[in-house]
Amino acid sequence: MKSPPKVTGLSPKEGIPGCKVTIRGENLGTSEKDLEGLTICGANCLLLAQWISPSKIVCQTTNCKGDGEVIVTTKSGGRGTCTVRFRGLQILPNAVKECAIWMDESSLFGHRLNNRTGPSSPMASQREDALGLKVETAVPLSDAELKALFPDGSSNLALRNFDAGRYLVESHSSTSFSDLKKGLKNLRQQSSSIKTEGPQTFIKANLSTFMNCQDILASIHKGLEVHENIVHKDEGVEGSTSKGVDSLNPFSEDMLEEGENAEEDQEDDGQEKIPTLQKLENLLIESNENAKTIFETVLHRKDRADSTRNALNVLNRFKFLFHLPITMERNIKKGDYEVVINDYERARQLFSSSQVPAFIKVYQDVEERVVKFRNQLKKKLMQLPSSLDDQKRLIRYLIELNAEGDPAWDCIVNQQQWLVNLLNTYKDEHITLDKGNVEQEHLKIKGHHRRQYSGSGIQIKVSATDASEARFNPPQNVLFLEELVQLLDLSFPDLWRLGQSYFKASIVSEAGGKEMKIDRTKEKGFKTMVTNTIEHFANLVRAAFLPDTLVGLEPSERAKLGFWKETNQEGSGAWLPQCVRSVRGILGSLMILEVPANCLDVLHSLLADLRIHCMHTLFQEATEDIQNLHTRETWVLQMDEHGGISALPALFESLVIDTLQHLKEVVSRVKQGELNIFADYDIQRMTVELASEMIKAFAVCLEQLAFRGQAEADYQKQRLSEAQMCIPVSLFQSEDSLPSNEQCLVIVLSNNSHVSQYVIPNLMEEFRKHGYPNVQEIENVALEAYVELDEKIFEAYCEQKTEPLVCALEPGMNMGHFEWHNCSIPSGVRPYVKTALMSAVAIHAEINAIAPAFMLRVMTKVLESIAEEISRLTSCAMEGYSQAGALQARLDLAALEEALSPYRNAGTSASFQEALSAVPKLMRKEDRELLEKLLAKFREECGFLLQCFTSDPSSV
Structure with missing residues (x-):
């Protein structure tokens, strides 16, 4: 909250009502709407104030x-302080002087209402000074101060309690002493003229009028005497007087004639005489x-004209x-x-307590319209969606x-x-679509229409025609989550901010309106509503993705959340990281x-469970x-210094790394306050088991390739009929043929070794x-x-390779009915030895062509088998x-021992x-000597063959 306002300067520092005052100070508001109140000497002057800047306000006094x-x-700083003071001066009004406020004029006109001799001109009613001086319009003292000084006196000359001292204080407080002396002189002259010159001057000016009045009264008096038959004692004097009067009174003859005629009529009729005054x-x-009778119509028209004029005046005056x-x-x-609203408030203040029937009738019509207006505003307030500003305004x-x-x-x-309700509606729509009861195109149209009020969001991309692309569309539960998140992100902040504004009572005060009455007991209810909304959102998400976590709910409550069918769509798990990001x-x-x-x-718990579910x-x-990578094996070798491998190890490594990359944001804590899912021991064990199974899955794939059946081999030959291997063509019968089972075993063995030595350590670094x-x-x-798996494949390969070789030794040794006890002198190494070496x-x-790294291991195994078989056959010579x-x-x-000596071990030597x-x-x-000679001959004849078995590949 800002510092309170502080008034430090006024210009002017005193003045009559209506004067313009410039107020200067500090923190006088940020805008005109921020200005909430302005009082001068306790009088409210806000309506006449004009905000100029935070340090200046211009106002007219009341x-x-x-x-x-x-x-x-x-509003921003509250009630302020003041270091200067203003002095409000009073004025003495008259009939023609303009005034900025309503004044009590009863003192001017009240005592003249029944005075027929009062002036008929408004100028005559103007206040005149008793001293004959200029009257001061400003009163230096307030009413309270004057009342304290003169408790029983008044400055009104017409009142009995007139006090000359108060009159001088109010009218001549700043008059100089010389002017007061002149006023005293004027007062004395007025007093003397009233006593002496006044009556004489008046009679002289109106002498003829007085004489005419006297003659008329005398004539009337004579007529009355005649009608009443009054006999006056002094007839001569009276007669002469009457004669003079009759000559002056223009109505005397008529009065005498009418009197005589009336008297004769009464005598003729024998009636009793009517008194003259009665007859008059x-x-x-x-x-x-x-x-x-004569003027009735004229007067009636005059009355109607006056009434119409008055009605028009009233209409014009109260046309508002x-x-x-x-x-x-x-x-x-x-x-x-x-x-x-402003017009209604003004009318209510002016006419709500009026007793005039016309005003009452019109004001009732206004109230009826206001009631309808209230209902209209309430109805509009309850229509959603609407912006927070519109709701506050309504x-x-x-x-x-x-x-x-x-x-x-x-x-x-x-x-x-x-x-x-909208969350539930989205749930029902997507569950229906998930069950396939409604065409997806219907959701596309409906979903687009539903998002028109809230701007752009996730667009529901569905296709009812192209089945090949449908499997790449997000599942319904993913679309459902995106819609829920979008709805909550757009609508919940307005609900929360509206609640906060309500309990801070700032909905109306922000716009300078009247104060609101806040029921603080509703804060708990609002918090419950917020919690229930968030919990309902979390439960709907759990029902769509984690239904097993809702087993603790009541059956009725669980049914409200809906039941989703199990998602079997290919690659549906790839959407789960996006779901985690949405909830996060x-x-x-x-x-x-x-x-x-x-x-x-509840959201933290949901996010943790969703992260675990996503990882799983x-x-x-x-x-x-x-x-299933075995279906993508092309048997195309990629050679390096370690030998040849197919594309599968690289595919396996990229698949695992991609999975870890997708889970990077899932398993890590991005926001403060998120749970560490690996802190739980059970989650640790599950993670170890899942990761181990994922890494071991490639071993299963390799095993399927190594020991595939004949049907699968035939299928691969058909599928890869155009594939070529990057190994010497001499190993195959044709260029487009697939490797044999033994060659496949070697490739698989090489892949297995490469994964163990290089891929798995790299993957473990990624895990860390x-x-x-x-x-x-x-x-x-x-x-x-x-x-x-390595042992299994190696044994299988060695078995497939050595078994034919070993089985051929005995027939080769006995070829031609050869017998050790009955044979000729040898001329060289026998053919079975050369066949075994070939x-x-x-x-x-x-x-060497596929995996040179396995040379020593394989050839050692081959030599062991040959040595064992030779030892057996040699020992069996009966x-x-x-x-x-x-x-x-x-x-x-x-010959055999020398040829295969690079791969000889202890077991071979023992055999x-x-x-x-x-x-x-x-x-x-x-x-x-013959033995040495024949061995030398063997070395010479089979030198190229023997070079294949050298222990130094560079010597080849």
């Missing part, structure tokens, strides 16, 4: 009496009646009241409600019209009910409005998508960056699955070895040693 303060009151009265009455009904109706149609109008009840509270209750946005808007925290607890849904959808708990546990659980070279080439047979056996074993132990030793030097 009936200000005596010495007093100038107090300015504003009768004559006057008859004359009056005759005059009325008589024109008010039609003026009110015109202004109501134009929407000038403030003009209507409430102010109703309060200024003294409407019954509490319009502001009625508006608040109506708006809250309208908001709740409306929560932030309500927090900006400073809604009490306990009212927002997106993780599950990502898990399903990752498991986004604030997920127990990331190490997620990594350990996921790696276990990939290690297990098979090993094929395996070596296949591994008839023993001849000298030549021993030489041949040792030659074959030496070869076991095989050699079953063959007799070469005792003769010649046999040993």
Whole structure:
């Protein structure tokens, strides 16, 4: 609140009513509407005030009496103070002097009403000074001060309690002493002229009039004497006098003649004589009646003209009241409600207590129109939607019209009910559409129409014709949430601000209206309404997305929230982060409005549950998508220094990162006051389980690729008939053929190794960056699955590759009915050894082309299998070895062991040693020399073959 107003200067500092005063000071208001009151010497001068600036106000004074303060009151600063004083001077009015206020003129005209000798001209009624000096119009003292000085005296010359001292104080307080001496001289002259010259001068000026009056009276007196037969003693004197009078009275002859005739008539009729005065009265009455008969129509027309003139004067003087009904109706149609209210308030102050029948009748008509106007305003106030300013304006109008009840509270209750009903309407519409009972095009039209009042918002994009695009449209519950958030964001702030303005009593005071009566007991009810509205919104959202959280509600209450069918639409979880943002946005808007925290607890709880639901849904959808990645395998290799991998590991990594990116705003706390969902132990365990399953899902995908059935393999061959692999063509029978099952195993094994070594550590860093708990546990659980899959695929590949090779050793060894105890001297390594080495070279080439990193591991396994089989076959020679047979056996074993020596391990060496132990030793030097010679021949003939097995790839 600003500082109170302070008046520090006045110009002028005194004056009569109606004088213009310039008021200067500090904080005198921010505008003309901010100015709420202005009193000068206790008199209200607000209507005559003109606000110029915060430091200047110009005002005309009213009936200000005596010495007093100038107090300015504003809405922004309240009642102010004053450091200077104003002196209100009184004036002595007369009939022709203009005055700014109503004055009591009874002292001027009251004592002359029955005085027929009073002046007929208004100028004659003007106040004249008893001293013959100029009268001062300004009275230096107030009535109270004068009454204190002269309690029983008056300055009116016509009153008995006239006090000369008070007269001099009121009329000549500033007259100089010399002028007072002149006035005394004038007063004495007037007094002496009244006593001496006055009567004489008057008689001289009107002597003829006095003589005529005397003659007429004498003539009348004589006529009366004749009619009454009065005998006067002094006839001579009287006769002469009468004769003189008769000559002067123009009516004497007529009076005598009429008197004699009347006397004769009475004698002839024998009637009793009527007194002359009585007859004179009768004559006057008859004359009056005759005059009325003659002038009745004229007088009647005069009366009608006077009545018409008076009526026109009244109509002209009070035309405001008589024109008010039609003026009110015109202004109501134009929407000038403030003009209507101001006119009505003015009429009520002027004519509400009037006893004039015409005024009463017109004022009753005005009241009837005001009643209809109130009802119209109430009806308009209850029509929603409408802006907050319009609602405040209508409430102010109703309060200024003294409407019954509490319009502001009625508006608040109506708006809250309208908001709740609209939430339910949206719920019913979307549930109906969700069940497929209404065409979606109907919602599109209806939804657009519903948003016309509130501006742009989320547009409902639906299509009833294109089924391919329909699956990309947002689900109905998502559209429903967007509409609820939009409605609450647009309408709830108006409800809240209206309630705050109501309890602060600022709805009317902001516009300078009268004070409102506030029922403080309704604050609790308003808070309950706000809480119920927010809770209803939260429950509707829960029913659409989290129905399992409403199991604690009563069946009737649960039924009001509606039942949604389970969403099976593809990618529906991708809309959940937007739903979280929407709820978070409306929560932030309500927090900006400073809604009490306990009212927002339901929204905080809803937001936390929705965040958890979003995380759970997106993780599950990502898990399903990752498991289905095997359908997108093209077997096109991307080579690097670690070997070749297909596109699936990159797809898997991007899918997980996209999921985490979508959940970035969901799992993190954006707004202050939001709950940390990972603080709960159960949520932590659920997050670890969901994340682990999502990471392990790719292992399931790889396993499906590695061990796909023949039907699936055929389907992939048909689907990818044009796909080509980035590996040597010699590995396949044709360019457009798919890799064999063994090659697929190697590719899958390479993908699995790449994911374990590179992708999963990268993903774990992403989990840590986004604030997920127990990331190490997620990594350990996921790696276990990939290690297990690696062993499984490796064993399967080795089994498929070594089993044919090992199975071919025994038939090759016995080819041509070869017998170890009966054979010729060897001429070189037997073919079965070369065949085994060629098979090993094929395996070596296949591994080297796809995944060189697995070379040592695979070839070691192959050599182990060959060594074990050779050891078994050598040990199974039942008839023993001849000298030549021993030489041949040792030659074959030496060739195999030397060729595969880069991949030999302890187990392989033990197998070869076991095989050699079953063959007799070469005792003769010649046999040993032949063995070395044949081995050298083998190295020379199969040198290129042996180079494939070198331990140093750069030597190839």
